[in-house]
Amino acid sequence: MGRSLVLRDWVFVWFVAWLSAAPVRAVSTSYWKHTSEADFAAGKMDAVVASNLGDLKLSRAVRSVLEPDARVSAVHALAQTPDGVVYAATGPQGILLRIDGQNVTTAHNFGDNVNLFSLLVDRRGRLLVGTGGERGEVYRFDDPAAAPTRIFSADGVQFVWAMHRAEDETLYVATGPSGKLFAISPDGQVRLFYDSGENNLLCIAARDDVLYVGTDPNGLAIRINRKTGEVFVLYDAAESEISALALDENGNLLAATGQASPDEAVESAAMADQKGRPEVSAGGVPIQAAPPETPTPPQLPEPAPGEPRPIPKFSLFDDNTETVPAALPHTETAATAPARSAAAVAPAENGNAIYRIDPEGFVTEIYRGPVAIFSLLAQNGAVLAGTGSDGKLVQVDPAAEETLVLAKVDSRQILALLAGKDGAVYLGCSNRGDINVMTRGYAAEGTYTSPVLDAGQIARFGKIRLQGTLPEGTSAKISTRSGNASEPDSSGWSPWSPPVDVAQFVPITSPPARFFQYQLSMSTTDPAQSPVVGEVEVAYQLPNLPPNVSAVRIVAGDASSPDTRARHTISWEATDPNADTLVYSLQFRTAGGGEWITLKDKLTAEAWEWDTRTVADGRYELRVTASDALANPKGSGRSASRISDPVLVDNTPPAIGDAQVTIRDRDATIRLTVVDRTGTVARLEYTVDGNADWQAVLPSDTIADSPSEAYEFTLAGLSPGTHQVGVRAPDSAGNQAYAT
Incomplete structure (x- = not known):
């Protein structure tokens, strides 16, 4: 369905262009319009994000808790113990980090050339660490202050990608590069539980007595009954690896893919077209469609109780006047390891996906984008996905059909996600190794700077039309600049205009120029609310240029x-x-x-x-x-x-004349001249006694290339009696002359 004005607090503002008495000027007004995710993605966002529905809003507040550490280039896993301490598994130098509030310390050093790939906190609050390197092993910390105990090591295992502790205290260990799942009983006995035939079991999830594993290189989501040993492939993805699994509150299995490609994907190619949005309950009062009857600005609309404040209809200045612009002038450790290193990983050609597999086995693709997906977290009906290679934390809301980049971190990949006990979400990152904390609320402020907009010629600018909502406690301002150099940082640009509160009609005070930019500054004093801008339209007018x-x-x-x-x-x-x-x-x-x-x-x-x-x-x-x-x-x-x-x-045929006939015995020689007044003579042909066959004749100089040509030809061996000779001569235009 189309975007409903009743369902959303959209405020429409129609742009009115200046119509001055410039001597040469086109009547029509042109527009730059930004209304989709792809449109906004061309600009620069600082603590601002754009959803797939075309909504521009503040991002979630994100802060880094890890100072740059040369020992850490990737944070592969995160876990939180009952006392609220967060642990981070890193690589490639085997550093286990301990985060307690703002304090980050080294909990243990497992040695060089060791990656810590997985973490698990068991029912007793003990921390388990899965490693990768020459050997993949599992260690348990019985006392955080003491050295860990190795509880698992097996021949042929180089990576411990994931772990799960069952209700009966059995520990399941997903490994590579031979794709084996091991079970460790509470008394420490190790047995091979399942051999998948795949290279790697990258992730594991569980509900009751059912285990789910994701594989590489065939991208299988496999269900295993740990009581009966029954194995069933739930889904065979088109992508080569299932990189992350999670279970939502409805019992659906979420499976993400992380297939890598050597080529960078073009992000805009995967940006969603505007297809409207589902019918969901949302507050807001639509703007009145009828225009005002007089030029006097109407009173600002008053939203109903509980509804967000819309963008005001007019930009109000102290003197209620508008500024009129001047008139226009003229590591991969083994060959079978998947690409989960600290190096940047480009997504597959067609991007990667999140699949939702319901308890009946029905599969729905709820997200696809030009990213590699490394981690999943189901939270409050939505799905958070940690991605690369641009460090975006993506939120997918299947019910609202909304995809939103909640935050973007400086690191290129988000390998791990953890829901903290305080409501914060921890992000383990690589390229560079970092730990970020995303709070529940929006960032206090952020800016969006549009791409450079090119009018093609010097243009005059009218007003900016804005559409969106301003919930209580939020605000937004807009400023503009213009110039005649394609690079906005050059000296050929005007300074940014003073920021003014957004309104439905915002006059542009930047001088006439070829290039133009606008900048939106958003802020909030309520972490639960953010300004929303759903559409920006800039009107400009070129001088009337000749065709x-x-x-x-x-x-x-x-x-x-x-x-x-x-x-x-x-x-x-x-x-x-x-x-x-x-x-x-x-x-x-x-x-x-x-x-x-x-x-x-x-x-x-x-x-x-x-x-x-x-x-x-x-x-x-x-x-x-x-x-x-x-x-x-x-x-x-x-x-x-x-x-x-x-x-x-040339519509006139040539003239045929000066004909002479000489007869000797049974031979007749004919001489004649062909003249064309406009073009050239193309050729001459003759026929005898009305025969249908026409015989071509060369001119006397053997080439027909002149307005006048002389011809001579002999008819030999004629039978006694009268004969009639017909000639025709076309010119270069195709006009034909006939004579007999």
Whole structure:
């Protein structure tokens, strides 16, 4: 369904352009419009994000708790013990970090060339660490202050990717590079529980007695009954690896893919088209559609109780006047390890996906994007996804069909997500190794700077139209700048205009120029609320530029008959930089000079058929003139012309004369001359006694290339009696002359 004004607090503002008395100017107004995720993604966002529904809002507040540490280039896993302490598994130097509030310390060093890939807190509050390197092992900390105890090591295991502790205290260990799942009983006995035949079991999730594992390189989501040992493939993804699994509150299994590609994906290619949004309950009062009856600004709309405050309809200045712009001038440890290192990983060509598999086994793709997905967290009906290679934390709300980048971190990949006991979400990152904490609320402030908008010529700017909502406790301001250099940081740009409160009609005070930028500054004093801008439209007006006639072509008619041969098709190509409607006129003159004679005017099509029999034979030039006069105020139209290459008009056949016949015995020699007044003689042919076969004859100089050609040919061995000889001579235009 389309975007509903009743369901959302959208405020529409229509842009009114300046109409001054500039001497040459197009009537129509042009617009730059930003209303989709892809539109906004072309700009620069600082603590601001854009959803797939085209909503621009503040991002969640994110702060880093880890100072740069040369020992840490990746944070692979996070876990929190009952006392609220968060632990971070890092690589490649085996550092286990301890985060207690703002304090980050080294809990243990497992040694160089060791990656800590997985963490688990068991029912007793003990921390378990899964490692990767020459051997993949599991260690348990019985006392945080003491050295850990190794509880698992097996031949052929190099990576412990994930762990799960069951209700009966059995520990399940997902490994690589041989894709084996091990079970460790409470008394420490280790047994091979399942051999998948895959290279790696990258992730594990569980509900009751059912285990779920995700594999590489065939991208399988596998269900295993740990009581009966029954194995069932729930889904075979098109991508090569299932990189993360999670279970939501409805019992659905969420499976994310992280297939890598050597090529960078083009993000805009995966940006969602505007398809409207589902019908969900939302507050807000739609703006009245009827325009005001007088120029006096109406009173600001009063929202109903509990509804967010809309963007005001007018930008109010102290003197209620507008500033008028001036008038316009003219590691991969083993070959079978998946790409989960600290190096940047580009997503697969078609991006990666999150699949929702319901308890009945039905699979729904709830997200696809040009990212590699490394971690999942189901929270409050939504799904958080840690991605690379741009460090975006994506929130997917299947019910609202909304995808939102909650935050973007400086690190390129978000490998791990943890829901803290205090409601914060911890992000384990790589490239560089970092730990970020995202609070529940929005960032206090953020800015969005548009891409450089190019009018193509010096333009005058009117007003900015804004659409969105301002909940209580939030605000937004806008400023603009313009310039004639493509790089906005050069000296050829005006300074940013003073920020003004957003309104439905915001006059642009930046001077006329070719290039333009706007900047939105958002802020909130209520962490639960954010300003929302759903559409920005900038109106600009170019000076009335002349049209351009880029080509004139003349094609002669079909030479098969005199009627079609004389009809020439004249066509042309013309454009107008202001997109004005053009009207054309055709004129002709004798090639080389003379007065122009109007052939046809008030043409709207870019082609016309010319019957050349209405003019004398000769060489002519044609002129096409394009005018935008009807699309502009009277007297301010512009025009442009283009002259064709000379064209030959020749509708008269050659003349055949000076015929002489010499008879000797049974031979007859015929001499004659063929003359064409306009073109050249093409050839001569004869036939005897009405025969259907015409015999070609060469001219005396053996080449037909002149207006006058002499011919001589002999008819040998004629039978006694009278004979009739017919000749025909076409010219270069196809006109034919006959004689007998």
